[in-house]
Amino acid sequence: MTDGTRQDTPQADDPEHSGRTAVVVGGGLAGITAALALADAGVRVTLLEGRPRLGGLAFSFQRGDLTVDNGQHVYLRCCTAYRWFLDRVDGTALAPLQDRLDVPVLDVSKPAGRRLGRLRRDPLPVPLHLGRSLAAYPHLSLAERARVGRAALALKGLDLADPTLDTQDFGSWLAGHGQSARAVEALWDLVGVATLNAVAGDASLGLAAMVFKTGLLSDPGAADIGWARVPLGELHDRLARKALDSAGVRTGVRTRVTSISTNENGSWSVQVPGETLVADVVVLAVPQREAHELLPPGALDAPQNLLAIDTAPILNVHVVYDRKVLAKPFFAALGTPVQWVFDRTEASGLRAGQYLALSQSAARDEIDEPVAVLRERYLPELERLLPAARGAQVRDFFVTRERTATFAPTPGVGRLRPGARTKAPGLYLAGAWTATGWPATMESAVRSGVSAADAALSTLGRPRPSHLFDFEEAA
Numbered sequence: 001m002t003d004g005t006r007q008d009t010p011q012a013d014d015p016e017h018s019g020r021t022a023v024v025v026g027g028g029l030a031g032i033t034a035a036l037a038l039a040d041a042g043v044r045v046t047l048l049e050g051r052p053r054l055g056g057l058a059f060s061f062q063r064g065d066l067t068v069d070n071g072q073h074v075y076l077r078c079c080t081a082y083r084w085f086l087d088r089v090d091g092t093a094l095a096p097l098q099d100r101l102d103v104p105v106l107d108v109s110k111p112a113g114r115r116l117g118r119l120r121r122d123p124l125p126v127p128l129h130l131g132r133s134l135a136a137y138p139h140l141s142l143a144e145r146a147r148v149g150r151a152a153l154a155l156k157g158l159d160l161a162d163p164t165l166d167t168q169d170f171g172s173w174l175a176g177h178g179q180s181a182r183a184v185e186a187l188w189d190l191v192g193v194a195t196l197n198a199v200a201g202d203a204s205l206g207l208a209a210m211v212f213k214t215g216l217l218s219d220p221g222a223a224d225i226g227w228a229r230v231p232l233g234e235l236h237d238r239l240a241r242k243a244l245d246s247a248g249v250r251t252g253v254r255t256r257v258t259s260i261s262t263n264e265n266g267s268w269s270v271q272v273p274g275e276t277l278v279a280d281v282v283v284l285a286v287p288q289r290e291a292h293e294l295l296p297p298g299a300l301d302a303p304q305n306l307l308a309i310d311t312a313p314i315l316n317v318h319v320v321y322d323r324k325v326l327a328k329p330f331f332a333a334l335g336t337p338v339q340w341v342f343d344r345t346e347a348s349g350l351r352a353g354q355y356l357a358l359s360q361s362a363a364r365d366e367i368d369e370p371v372a373v374l375r376e377r378y379l380p381e382l383e384r385l386l387p388a389a390r391g392a393q394v395r396d397f398f399v400t401r402e403r404t405a406t407f408a409p410t411p412g413v414g415r416l417r418p419g420a421r422t423k424a425p426g427l428y429l430a431g432a433w434t435a436t437g438w439p440a441t442m443e444s445a446v447r448s449g450v451s452a453a454d455a456a457l458s459t460l461g462r463p464r465p466s467h468l469f470d471f472e473e474a475a
Contacts, residue, residue, distance in 0.1 A: 002194045005236045017068040019044075019161075020042070020043045020044065020280055020460050020462060021043065021044045021045075021046075021190040021278075021279040021280050021281075022035075022038045022043050022045045022046070022214065022279050022280065022283065022456060022460075023045075023046045023047075023048065023049050023268070023270045023277055023279040023281075023282050023283070024038070024045060024046070024047045024048070024282075024283045024285055025042060025257045025270065025282065025283065025284050025285060025286055025294070026048075026056070026261070026283075026284065026431070027047055027048070027051070027053075027054040027055070027251070027253065028054075028055065028056020028057065028058075028285060028431070028445060029055070029056055029058065029082075029085065029236065029432075029442055029445035029446050029449065030056075030285040030430040030431045030432065030445040030446070030448045030452070031047060031049070031056075031125075031283070031285030031286075031430065031446040031449065032047070032054060032217070032236070032240045032244065032449070033085060033086075033430075033445070033446045033448075033449025033450055033453070034090060034283045034285055034428075034430050034449040034450075034452045034453045034456075035047040035244060035249045035251075035283075035449075035453070036243060036244065036247055036249070037222075037449065037450055037453035037457075037464075037465065037468050038283075038453050038456060038457065039244070039247035039248055039249050039398040039454075040247060040465040040467070040468065041457050041462045041463065041464060041465050041468075042462060043235050043456075043457075043460065043462065044248070044250075045247075045248070045249045045250070046249070046250045046251075046252065046277060046279070047244060047249050047250070047251045047252070048252050048255045048256075048257055048270070048272060049251070049252070049253045049254075050253075050254070050255065050256035050257075050416060051253065051254070052253050052254050053233065053237045053248070053253060054236060054237045054240050054241055054251075054253070055232060055233060055235075055237045055240070056236070057070065057187070057402055057405060058070075058071075058073050058232050058236050058444070059070075059232055059233055059236060059237065060231035060232050060233030060237075061232070061233075063348060063396075063398070064069070065350075065351075066270050066320070066348045066349060066355065066396075067200070067231040067233070067347070067348050067349050068318065068344075068400070069228075069231060069232045069233075069344065069347075069357070070232075070316065070402065071301055071314055071316040071357075071400060071402060071405070072227070072342045072344075072357050072359040073225050073227070073228070073232060073360060073442060074194075074225050074226065074227040075095075075223055075225075075227070075441070075442055075443060076215055076222060076223050076224065076225060077097055077219075077221050077223070077224040077336065077439070078214050078215055078218065078219065078222035078223070079226075079442070079443035080342050080443075081443050081446040081447045081450060082441075082442045082443045083226075083330060084354070084446070085442075086235070086448045089235065089239040089240050089242070089243040090239060090242075090243070091234075091235040091239050092454060094228060094229055094230045094234065094235060094239075095226055095227060095228040095229065095230075095235060096226060096229065097224050097225065097226035098224045098226070098420075099224070100120065100121055100224060100256045101119070101121040101221070101223045101224045101225065101227055102118060102119075102120040102121075102219070103118065103119040103120065103225070103330075103331070103332055104116060104117075104118055104328055104330075104331040104332070104430055105117045105118065105119060105139060105186075105190065105331065105332045105333070105334060105335070105336040106331055106332070106333050106385050106447060107138075107139050107186070107335050108333070108334070108335045108336050108384045108385055109334055109336075110335070112312045114384075114385065114387075115138055117136075117137050117138045117139050117140070118133065118137075119133055119137070119190075119421035120133050121133065121220055121221070121223070121224075122220075123220065124220065125220065126218065126219065126422075127149075127152060127153070127156070127217060127218055129220040130216065131149075134148060134188060137186075137187075138385075139186040139334060139417075140182065140183055140186055140187065141182075141185075143471060144180055144183045145161075146180060147177075147178040147180075147183065148179070148180065148183055148187060150177070151174065151177040151178065151179055152212070152216070152217065154177055154206030155209055155213060155217065156213060158205075158209045158213070160206065160209060160210055160213065160437070162206075163206075163414070163415075164205050165204070165205045165206035165209060166206040166207075166411065166412060166413070166414035166415065167411055167412060168201065168204070168205040168206075168411060169200070169201055169203060169204070169205060169411045170188075170192065170200040170201070170203040170204070170205045170208035170209075171184065171199070171200035171201030171202075172189055172201070172202070173205050173208075174200055177241025184368030185202055185334065186334055188200055190332055190334070190448050191211070191212070191216075192208055192212075193214075193338065193339065193361045193362050194340060194359070194361055194467070195211045195215070195364055195439060195441065196208060196211060196409045196439050197312045197314060197361045197405065197406045197408070197409065197439070197440065198312060198360075198361075198362050198408060198409050198410070199362055201408050202362070202408070202409075202410060203410070203411075204409050204410060204411045204412070204413055205411070205415075206412060206414055207409045207414075207438075207439045208409075208438070209218065210438065210466050211439060214474065216263065225443040227330075227342070228347065228358075229346065229347055230347055231347055231348070249331075252272075253317070255272050255273075255423060256272065256273070257271065257272055257294065258271045258272065258273065259271045259294065260282055260284075260294055260296065260427070261296055262296065262424065262426075263278070264373065266425065267279065267280055267426075267427065268280070268281070268282045268426055268427065270282060273335060280426060280460060281426045281427070281428065281456045281459060282426065282427050282428070282454060282461060283429075283430055283449075283452045283453070284427070284429050284430070284431075285429075285430035285431055285448075285449065285452070286427070286431065287404065287431065288307070288309050288407065288431065289306065289307060289432070289435045291306060291429060291431070292306040294308055295422070295427075296424060296427075298423060298424065299422040299424040299427055300418060300422055300423065301422055301423065305415075305416040305418070306416075306418070308416050309407050309408070309413060309416050309417065309433055310407065310408035310410060310413075311403070311404035311405070311406065311407060311408055312362060312364070312404075312405060312406050312407070312408040312409075313363050313364060313367040313401065313402060313403045313404070313405055314359065314360065314361050314363060314402045314405035314406070315360040315361065315363035315366050315374075315399060315400075315401055315402075316357060316358065316359055316360065316399060316400045316401075317357070317358035317374060317378050317397075317399050317401065318355070318356075318357055318358075318396070318397070318398050318399065319355070319356045319357075319358070319379070319382065319394060319396070319397055319398075320350065320353060320354070320355045320356075320394070320396035321353050321354045321355075321356070321389065321392040321393065321394060321395065322352070322353045322392055322393040322394075322395055323353055323354065323388070323392050323393075324353070324354045324388070325354055325356070325382075325386045325388040325389040325392050326341065326343055326354065326386055326388075327357060329342065329343050329345070330342040330343065331385075333385055336381045336384060336385065337360075337377060337378065337381055338358055338360075338378065338381050338382065339358070339359060339360050339387060340358070340359045341356055341357070341358050341359075341382075341385070342356065342357045342358075342359065343355070343356060344356070346359045353395060356382070358378065358382075366472060367401055367403055368401075371398065371399055371462070374399055375397050379394065379397070405440075406432070406439070406440030407432070407433040407440045414435075417433060417434055417435040417436075418434055419434065419435045419451070420434060420435075420448065420454075420455045421455050423470045425455075425459065426459055428452040428455050428456050429448075429452060430445075430448040430449045430451070430452035431448055432444035432445040432448060434448045434451075436448050436451070450468060453468070454468070
């Protein structure tokens with residue numbers, strides 16, 4: 001960035017941009033998506049990110065010879081917007097989906113030791129696609145399985161547009177529909193904690209219903225799981241930056257925005273150290289508290305709502321063994337503090353041994369625990385789950401902590417989440433925390449970026465790119 005004031009507009013004879021300009025503040029998935037969508041519509045875009053990289057909270061870093069993701073991120077086949085994003089940055093082949101949902105679930109709660117179950121689907125219509133798996137699921141009794149089926153049908157009948165769902169908690173609804181504590185632990189929270197970052201009792205019924213209806217009860221393949229076989233930085237930084245460059249987006253990292261304000265002619269001034277950028281529209285694609293600090297007076301009717309949106313942490317435990325201890329790409333666990341375990345050996349570049357990443361959601365009680373305490377807790381648990389780990393040497397053990405990983409999906413959060421449009425003409429909001437209808441996922445972030453770009457294009461009088469909403473047709 002350079003000193004002084006910059007009117008960030010193209011040359012008047014540039015037919016691709018016709019003088020329309022935008023500044024996108026924030027280089028996470030929401031900001032990248034908004035910038036690409038605006039640029040694809042012929043707008044001259046500047047993307048500003050305070051960190052030295054793009055990708056927001058889905059990023060990678062180096063630890064010696066290892067390339068480490070800050071946390072394990074997955075998506076589902078029903079995440080059509082994130083799949084569109086992967087395609088847009090030429091990353092689809094690097095984050096493939098399962099051919100068919102198949103989740104190994106290890107239970108070590110019984111004295112007899114390990115018991116393996118599976119959650120997988122058959123090529124049958126909903127809800128029969130999960131019928132055989134549920135009928136054979138060994139971690140629930142026959143009566144519990146039957147009650148799960150009845151609750152699933154009741155969940156399928158809920159109207160996601162009903163605002164009263166947001167006022168109720170999912171745990172109470174499950175209890176009212178005959179779900180035992182074991183059923184909540186072994187099924188509903190197994191899925192819900194990973195997708196909502198909250199246990200059922202702390203989660204909005206509206207968001208939980210959205211997750212289960214869309215992921216498990218909409219289409220037979222909706223819950224098939226995809227994850228990056230390369231470091232996240234390859235997708236969300238290197239490939240994203242390449243796509244932005246190709247689209248003509250001017251990208252500035254290590255560039256923190258200090259203020260935004262309107263000008264007398266209706267344009268916007270965006271202040272960064274040593275420079276003022278002027279643009280027709282601005283998209284704020286930053287966390288809710290940062291957005292609150294940057295919003296000009298009057299931009300929202302109730303700006304304090306942004307501060308009322310609580311956050312929830314995710315803890316990630318990383319273990320490098322001297323040998324292979326896990327044959328599967330991932331598994332979920334019951335009867336142990338361990339939630340989900342992923343093999344990240346190949347993606348990290350590790351040449352010998354095996355690197356496992358444990359993703360621990362809803363980790364308020366553990367997020368500030370010392371590494372030594374977490375090591376004493378989790379290494380024995382991995383030995384309980386993986387007999388091959390009992391004789392293996394631990395070459396490295398470390399943790400990554402995201403204290404504000406997601407917004408907390410608590411009852412009532414729906415009324416706090418703002419839409420893309422503000423009351424200030426030309427100013428738009430994006431981020432997984434905005435009113436996308438989804439919990440705080442990569443899918444929600446991309447959808448918010450599309451919504452913000454679509455609203456901005458409407459203001460600018462520019463037609464949306466023909467491909468921008470392709471993901472809606474795939475839903």
